[in-house]
Amino acid sequence: MENNKRPESMDRITTPELARTFIDEQLAAIKAQVGGKKVLLALSGGVDSSVVAALLIKAIGQNLVCVHVNHGLLRKGEPEQVIEVFRNQMNANLVYVDATDRFLDKLAGVSDPEQKRKIIGSEFIDVFAEEAAKQDGIEFLAQGTIYPDILESGPVKSHHNVGGLPEDLHFELVEPIKFLFKDEVRVVGKELGLPDNMVYRQPFPGPGLGVRCPGAITRERLAAVRESDAILREEFARSGLEGKVWQYFTVVPDFKSTGVRDGARTFDWPVIIRAVNTRDAMSATVENIPFDLMEHIVERITHEVEGVNRVLYDFTPKPTGTIEYE
Ligand code: XMP
Numbered sequence: 001m002e003n004n005k006r007p008e009s010m011d012r013i014t015t016p017e018l019a020r021t022f023i024d025e026q027l028a029a030i031k032a033q034v035g036g037k038k039v040l041l042a043l044s045g046g047v048d049s050s051v052v053a054a055l056l057i058k059a060i061g062q063n064l065v066c067v068h069v070n071h072g073l074l075r076k077g078e079p080e081q082v083i084e085v086f087r088n089q090m091n092a093n094l095v096y097v098d099a100t101d102r103f104l105d106k107l108a109g110v111s112d113p114e115q116k117r118k119i120i121g122s123e124f125i126d127v128f129a130e131e132a133a134k135q136d137g138i139e140f141l142a143q144g145t146i147y148p149d150i151l152e153s154g155p156v157k158s159h160h161n162v163g164g165l166p167e168d169l170h171f172e173l174v175e176p177i178k179f180l181f182k183d184e185v186r187v188v189g190k191e192l193g194l195p196d197n198m199v200y201r202q203p204f205p206g207p208g209l210g211v212r213c214p215g216a217i218t219r220e221r222l223a224a225v226r227e228s229d230a231i232l233r234e235e236f237a238r239s240g241l242e243g244k245v246w247q248y249f250t251v252v253p254d255f256k257s258t259g260v261r262d263g264a265r266t267f268d269w270p271v272i273i274r275a276v277n278t279r280d281a282m283s284a285t286v287e288n289i290p291f292d293l294m295e296h297i298v299e300r301i302t303h304e305v306e307g308v309n310r311v312l313y314d315f316t317p318k319p320t321g322t323i324e325y326e
Helices: 016-034 047-063 078-089 100-107 113-134 147-151 182-191 208-212 219-238 291-304
Strands: 038-042 064-070 093-098 138-142 172-174 247-251 257-261 264-277 308-313
Touching (some): 016 047, 016 172, 016 182, 047 182, 219 247
Parallel strands (some): 138 172
Antiparallel strands (some): 257 264
């Protein structure tokens, strides 16, 4: 395999100074590799692709074309943040594609988890390839590959990341962070001036909120997942749990139960909260959330999220439960 081993002489990037040295080296390497040619990048807003985007913007400016595909399964505020940070603040050449209807129409009525993943993955590739075809003179494809992806010890991207890139696009690859571990990517991202909530964000699966809306996705239940997730993230940030809990999110299962509101009977969904800690995502423990914080989150979710009348907390470690629900 060509050049896929981290050089033994490479220092672990733990400080801003080391990050600056790495950034300078990579800017020179990128310029040497691509010269005045154009590079395409699928920019999800995750830390890896964001760091690659920031590096390439510094190295080649407008010759980087970023494509941000909104598959309709992103968290609240994510596409807006990608546009704000990259287009407005960094002046990136950013193509934003709102493909929500396309994805949700294809997913309508599909309840099998693997089928859902396949549809999301192949639709993503189609949308990205269509956007690539609209661009003239692209010769390179940048990717946010990191070292665990190469080592194949990364449980996340290696077995089912649907955010992966089209193999049928035959461009030369630009992979500036392929020898970095996640913690190093974050140090570099911080040094590149990316916002903290992008640099330190929790893992988010490629199929996005789609795996947190078990069974056939409907727009209404998806909205309940998105709104409850936003409340949970807001409250975790407010109470200092952000960055301390590895992954936390909500799930809205496809069943309803009775409730009562203002003296009248309701028949609505429950929201399930999951908050776990892990080192490698192969096993996970459940986070001990302060009870008064839980009460406050329940109060907010049941009052602010339409169609929800209960909140449940998932106490199951992995094993036996996986982190996600599908
Ligand atoms: P599980 O649910 O298998 O998840 O315990 C382990 C870690 O992998 C993430 N995950 C995914 N990431 N595409 C991804 O990119 C996926 O389809 C996917 N499924 C699970 C999950 O969020 C957790 O961090």
